Amino acid sequence: MAPLSLSLSLSLLLLPLLFLLTPSPAAARFTCNAKSRATTCQALISYTPPPNATTTLRDVRTLFQLRSHRALLAANALPLTTPQTAPSPSPIRVRLPCLCSGGAGATFQRPTYTVRAGDTLDAVARGAFAGLVTYRDIAAANNVSDPNRVAVGQDLWVPLPCSCDPVGGVGVVHLAYVVPAGSSVAGIAEEHGTTEQTLLQLNRLPDAKSLLAGQVLDVPLRVCSSAISSTAVDSNLRVPNASYILTANNCIMCGCSSNTWQLDCQPTQGLTSAVCPVAKCGDLFLGNTSVTTSPASPCEGTACLYAGYTNTTSFAILTNLTSSSMCDAAGLSPAAQPSHSSASGLGLPALWSWSELVVGIHIVLLCLGFLHRD
Template sequence: MAAMAPLVSVLLMVVCVAALSPAAGAVRFVCNATAPRASTCQALVAYAPPNATTLAAVRALFQLRSHRALLAANGLPLSTPPTAPAPSPLRIRLPCLCSGGAGATFQRPTYRIRAGDTLDAIARGVFAGLVTYQDIAAANKVSDPNKIAVGQELWIPVPCSCDPVGGDPVVHYTYVVLPGSSVASIAQDFGTTEATVLALNRMPDAKSLLAGQVLDVPLRACSSAISNTAIDRNLRVPNGSYILTANNCVSCGCSSSTWQLDCQPTQGISSSLCPSAKCGDMFLGNTTTSPTSSCESTTCSYAGYTNSTSFAILANLTTSSACDAAAMSPTEQTAHSSAFRLASTWLRWTELIICLHVILLCVGFLKHD
């Protein structure tokens, strides 16, 4: 029996190392937002179609409510037809729900099982690795992943988050790591920091990044003048995309020069359907430069919409300094990740100490026998 002690110790060590390593089948983003309306938000998902397809096909797969919304999320012109080829990756805007400390897309997308489908093929093939078959099985209470029925409808719980980062609201982007990528290159591409990416994804270091890994990448959102009483008060738009709001009457994009929400009346929408929005003699989106400073400008900014008694589009005058904003680059964001990293490190050391105690107890027990 004593001769087996080294073998048992090795096995226990393997179990502990496995417990400390990220679970291959777990794709969960931290989501603890609990403020009013903060537990739900609009998140973005990066979808790389496995085969050549059209915008219409992608819209149907994710059950998006409008073709315009898909175009807006990807910064494509509203004149782009549904039959146009889908770029890769494609940004999909989906509702996110926080529950139990983690976030997943709310109710959508769903998938109806066809002959020959497996949960793994659905996860890896149809949804391009955004989820794992374990996540699909758990979300749909499938006890045996090998026993699924043709015609069965499954909810695909794509991971997402609504949490602020460092106290600032962001748009969380669900991103599948491409081969050859690094944490530093991903952070640079999306205007964040390496430390922030590591902290959000509870990664011990940049070397642990794997191709195909699903990352939570925070995208800086433009600040706005939207009123707290407006229906779309939680509107968040990152750079590189725009969003249609106020019953599609207003198109809002994010300006990377001022980092202010830039909203204009939507082109191509009948003016008879949209009430006018003005700030005195200025119309929504109009800007005037200060006669005393070329840096300072005043804009008739979008302030949200209401529909309590009648549909109304709100607007307010805002003043901004383009010179100060231009001096800031998207990457000049505070990491706000030290506490997160320390907590993660403390937990991992605690787990290691517990594992070592278990090993010593088992070895002592075997020697005693």
């Protein structure tokens, strides 16, 4: 924690001079048209740690007051064995609760910041929170009349922009993203799996040329579909690509991969049955599939899918036995594939797919043929 604190202290001393020369970006307000008076969801923040600082995962967790180290790992698809002392990725995604009210969204109650000697709201906004928020936002949220005069030791709520709205009628996870210098709308759209038009409309940009470095964009991330029941406690579970989430009292790990866009839920490894009940569909364990080997229907199979959990009378994990096509997009049968697919970035060993193996064998045979002919 000491290297980050020292870096932040030096940055906050120098930042006021830079701010006199650098115009402050306009406040970012993400549209959130809640149907009820107040609606909450889970949103993501893309945070870039201070340059030239050794920022650890623990530092990030402390800054944003995250209750769980595992949640930070999950949002960034890091293995659960990753220690808190590991260096933070840059940027790093932080999952926070979002509250929608009055047509706009802001992170709910967190994060907070304790004012230090020499702090101004502009220095806190740009220095500590990397431009994700403006001093105007912090001042308005905390009823501060003079942004240059805040009391040392005062706790400030830092309302980071977020949203819970569907996009195009489809549920998404909204990412608050600070535009790096040299970026383009097309590049940001391609990187995050969305379209230029969606970004322009969502952020009320007249055209792609109006994009500014340092601007905070609302970037919608596609999520995987699931078989979770609408009556389950985690019925609103939304997991974007290249990440996972722990649910059902951490007993279930659900990952999302762009290969299938289907939520892949497995029992969390390392937890005993004394803590987590066994999740099965009859004789089939959660996350496994049973493939039909009949030549007439080689692609038909059944899968034991996660359907949520309940806490009404007792803790129970729900499952759903589902029949579906088990072939990939090329129509190949998964006879030689693993019994379940692993979520991207979970630290599991990568295996060759059946199609890759077939292509490799053909290449070897062709090479042998040419050698024999010579």
